[in-house]
Amino acid sequence: MSAVAELIPPRPAPPAARRAITGARIAAISVLILWALLAIALVSLVITGFDQAKFLRYGPRYLNGLWVTISLVGISVVFGAALSLPIAFARMSTNRVLSGIAYIYVYVFRSTPLLAQLFLIYYGLGSFKPQLEAVGLWWFFREAWYCGVFSFVLNTAAYQAEILRGAIQSVPRGQHEGAAALGISKFVTFRKIILPQAMIVALRPYGNEVILMIKGSAVVAIVTVYDLMGEARYAYSKTFDFQTYLWAALFYLVIVEILRHVWAFLEARLTRHLKR
């Protein structure tokens, strides 16, 4: 005989718990609405203010400016990397004078604004015209573009030297000792054992530095170089149309986002062997 006299009849499932509307949800929706309104305002500004003649007139100039920005940053980063190598080694050397000089260089260039450095080189060295002409360097410091490259190289070399130093010092001592025990020469040790391991550590900071340079390179617009920012300023001074800046912003955002994703891909690819 069963202990249960009658079975409980089947019942419908309980109603789904109502999602509580939290403060976070309200805040999220209101902020998103604010963003959407701003985006609509900007897009409608571009659409209503669209002018075929202006587009044809300034569009090619923007592309030209884009190329100036990219080439400026590319050249500066490459030459800066070359210059950062001796600075990083000087900074790590046991010679107090040498490391002191490298430290002062890095400290000075990292704690003054890029804009002030650019002014110092372009306008400041420009006041030494006779002396520069005597040495035969005036052609270089006369051009705003060369001055921009020069100041960017000096600036990014200081930052890259710190990145390189940190990365090289992050490689454990045992790697040096192991190579020494195998009788490998210092140069080969550095090139084949230390540098590959250091570069993986330095990959992310290098990516950040390139992005910072792209953003920092906008300052050359102030010393009359027509990079992306310079073209935007030129177009604004001719048309007084706010969307000139919006187009430049779009270009910069796209470059930075592409770089960020390329770097994320590179990092994922190059550190495959480190993942567990």
Next chain:
Amino acid sequence: MSGEISAFFSALDPLCGPVGIFSLFNSGSLVACGDAGWGDEIASGVWMTITLAIVTLPVGLTIGFLIALAAQSEDRLLRLAAGIYTTIFRGLPELLTLFLIYYGLQILIQAVFSWFGYDERIEINAFAAGVAALSVVFSSYAAEVLLSAFRAIPRGQYEAGDSLGLHRWRTMRLIVLPQLIRIALPGLTNLWLILLKDTSYASAIGLAEILRQTGIAARVSKEAFFFYGIACLLYLILATISSVGLGFIERSVKRSEVAR
């Protein structure tokens, strides 16, 4: 009374006061204070730079803190809203952000006002635009620093707050924030030094800070190298002073840390 206070402060003025750097030069030199030299103009530029940075700091920190809270919330939409903000303002050059805000805010405010039937040309103060642009940039980087600091705090700390019966805000204020500040301080120190350098961009919209004032002096006196050198030196001094001061704060904060 206020005259006495200002007299007291002007006596301590390190640039143009009675024992100031620029006052040590004789009145004939280029950086003398007063009508003869550019010392007092540059000194006012230094104060403007410091004021701009100090006014920006609390605004930027507050926005950055809110963004960091949003970025680590469980709500997907809130994370999206925060992500849009940081992606945009970390991707734009600071100089362009400054121009966008300086000209864009004028257009926006004018549009809103004309909606209410008020048609008058509106000019935004360069200082206000500078503070707005710099705090937007500062906050999007500060959000990143604070977010990683939030992630460094174990969940157990929140649970401990809950089990003590503390309200969420009290948990935040009494348990999380003190640890958060300690973890985020090195990153925020870095951001402050970057902010000091970024104030130089405000010279592009005509704010009379260090670079603007030395630029005027350089143009008038034709001694560009000298004056821009002074500008670099002043930024260097400001950075050194603040890194020494912040190092002091960092050490004193570390002292209260529990030994693990």
